[in-house]
Amino acid sequence: MIDRRLLRDFDWVMLGLTLTLAAAGAVGVYSATHGAGGVTPLFADHLRRLGVGLAALLLVTLVDYHLILHYAWIAYGFGIAALLAVDIVGMVGMGAQRWLSLGVVSIQPSEFFKLALVFVIARYFSGLRKPSPFLWADIWPIVVATGVPFLLVMKQPDLGTAMIIAGIFVIMLFVAGVDVRLFAWTAGGGISVATVLFGLDLLGIFNPLRFMHDYQIKRIKVLFDPDLDPLGAGYHISQSKIAIGSGGLTGKGFLGGTQSGLNFLPQQHTDFIYSVVSEEWGFVGSVAVIALMVLLILWAVQTARGARDFAGSLLAMGVATVFFLHCAINIGMTTGMLPVVGIPLPLLSYGGSSVLTTFAGIGLIMNVKMRRYLYG
């Protein structure tokens, strides 16, 4: 199974980028969780999870990605089942059902599902026996396969994951070669429907927002006016902005964060880890992190371009899309540009499911790269 060419083509650059970002995250998590007693169980936990993630990454590079794509629909099936299980038995965390308890560990099926969705889309389009661009008749199964989980996570409700599923769908279908006219029609149709709904709301006939949770509506409203509710939903945003802004050019230094040191930031070691990093390392540090992320994504795009086949291209591209969407939404959220939707920052945030899926995903990109010259 291990070809010597695989070792020769091992993607050290990608591994280096991944570990650098993970190290930056670990420093942030240490800073966010350290107490009077130095290393806390939370931090030790994080390191352990990074270790597990790295092992998963290496493991994933060993298995030919074609074999993984072969089981795409099975992974998808498990993913859907887990999402359903969350609805049925999942425990409620943070006002929304996202966690599934498996005895000793709780997992977030939505994290794993994103990868399964990428598998399915890559497998589907690489298996289509006709020339692109593709039309409606070619893509409807994938529309259904995306629509079902989209509705499921909306119901949880997990607005962030829904945004990411929609993002994966649009970006992957676009690069996979779906006819651009389809996108134009859908966009046009969407705008018309939104206009009609808005009109109905204005006329008092029907309120489309009633499908959203109160706290979600509030978070969107507060985004535009944090003073609306400084004690509640606005708290996250204003605290995070103070933390980031007060970092200035070079930051307050390691463990020097006053916002994070005082526990002002909510969930500072998970979703708001970027605020901690920005406060302590300033504009220089925040931009460095972003630069590393852009490098990682572009490197993945390079991998997709040079992949041996269409399946590999789509797979690498899909994982890069997931990574990109996570980073963009999370940083947009912590800097107050997007509503607070509870999306972790890949490689930096504390959180087992996120660490594991991100590392495994990067392992897949490396997998594609390593096998670009292999035939047969």
Place this chain on the structure above:
Amino acid sequence: MTLEDQGKLQQRIFAQRLPLFTVLVTLVFSLLVLRLYYLQIVRGQHFSRLAEENRISLIRVRAPRGIVFDRHGNVLVTNRPSFSVSLDLDAVRDVDATVGAVAAALGLDRAELAHKVRSVEPYRRFEPVRVKEDASRQEVAALESLRYEYPGVLVEVEPRRSYPHGTLASHVLGYVGQINVAELKARSDLGYRMGDSIGKLGIEKELDAELKGRDGFQQMEVDSLGRGIKVLSSIPPIPGHSVTLTIDLALQQVAEEVLAGLSGAIVAIDPSDGSVLAAASSPAIDPNSFSHGLSQQEWDLLSHDARHPLQNRIVQAQYPPGSVFKILTAIAALESGAITTTTSYSCRGAMRYGNRDFRCWKKEGHGEISLHRALVESCDVYFYQVGLKAGIDEIARVAREFGLGKATGLELGGEAPGLIPDSAWKRRVRKEPWYSGETLSAAIGQGYDLVTPVQAALLAATVANGGSVYRPHLIRRVADNAGSTIRTGAAVAERTVVLKPETLAAIRSGLWGVVNEPGGTASGARVPGLAVAGKTGTAQVVRMAARGERQVATGLESKDHAWFVCYAANGTAQVAIAVIVEHGGHGGSVGAPIARRLITELKSLGYFQETVARADAAPATAPGQGSP
């Protein structure tokens, strides 16, 4: 078109569209960088000022601890407002001068306070330093006059633990104190911080996590004098859960009244479910005094008091059970068939065994005596014989069945297990074989055996309900702030001791006779209209009977400890009580009247009327109660 060509075409279109993704990524991240530039560079000064120049001061809003109620909803522990003084170091202009002025106003040691202020870690500087807890009104008034000259002195109103009934149930309720370093380390992940209050004893300690609640925070924009201008944001504190105990305040009061001035303990249990109605340990302590911090002097006085007020006798004091143990010796012998209910022996005031005389408490002897009268009159010689026939291992087995020899699981920390010896124990611990002479002492509870007051009450309760060993418990209900129940303390049957009906009848009739028959050792416990049954016991302080070693008592007195265990019923058993009075002398003359006071109080509280209604619901308990 061949398949390969199709694949080529697909990948070509893919390659054409890929740059658009790159553009999207670049655009989005550029936007984020611009945003960061705006926040950190353009508005950096503004946010820095907000975060750093003490425009914002962080105030912790302490969560009130949960209230503790008795079983009828009477408040046992609550909170009262108190003043706390802190220094906000970033608002303080001249640290030395401020420390001096504050120390003077509060009557604190200046050097000590200066040291405390200096040792604050740099990253904690934004959190005010606690200077004094529970300051008096005069002290607060003195501080107010300093506020303009010395900015940064904060006076906050905080909830403080208060025990409105003073020393009542002090060993059950416990007390709170400031968290120490060891406690903090053990709980680093649970939201405890330096300066927090934490339960140190009793329910306050055992249920601390539930009683504690969660502190809130207030982010306040302040002026240069440290005065609040406007609350920017706050996380409200979440009060701790309230706890309803099984304790009955009125009964507890009587229990402590009768123990006043004595050293000892009382435990009263509802035999139908194991809930503890009263639990007193004397001498009591005043939890209020711990709440505002004991001085070293006060602490020394308490910890060196020869009467050991800090010891929670309810679960921590282990005494030889004395004749109370005869209940178990009799049950062991009856159940194993070593004797029958009609077996009789002759008592001549002593019994020769080996080369030693084992004496009966009655020098002139009881003559020919049966089981019933032997229980009633507590004849030692009879039980020497019975013990020999049953054997130590059988006696120990039965005693353990009744829950002796290990912690009962009552929700008070530091419970002592007691000790029920058998031959295996002796070999293991003493590295010696068991001598049959020791069986004689053990049979009357004067050997190695040790029981705690709660175990003695559990024994009485188990006899009362016919063999169900319910785990004694104090928690009736834990409820959150909104009043919804988090959990309830249900009856937990540890096990059921299977007893022959004739065994149970014989024991119960004997215990009834102890209180109600002529010559019984506890006639002082009679309550008109109720069936009271019990057993006296005397735990020898100067040991002489069994081991032959004369021990000089080291305590205040050399008088024996007086035991009395009993249960009272009106149809269905309603209460089981254990009383121990240290150096009280004889159980019948000291313990029995105490039990009578408690039972009389329970009767006036209406406990025994419920029985009529409840008897139908629980017919399984106590058949043939109290007939001699």
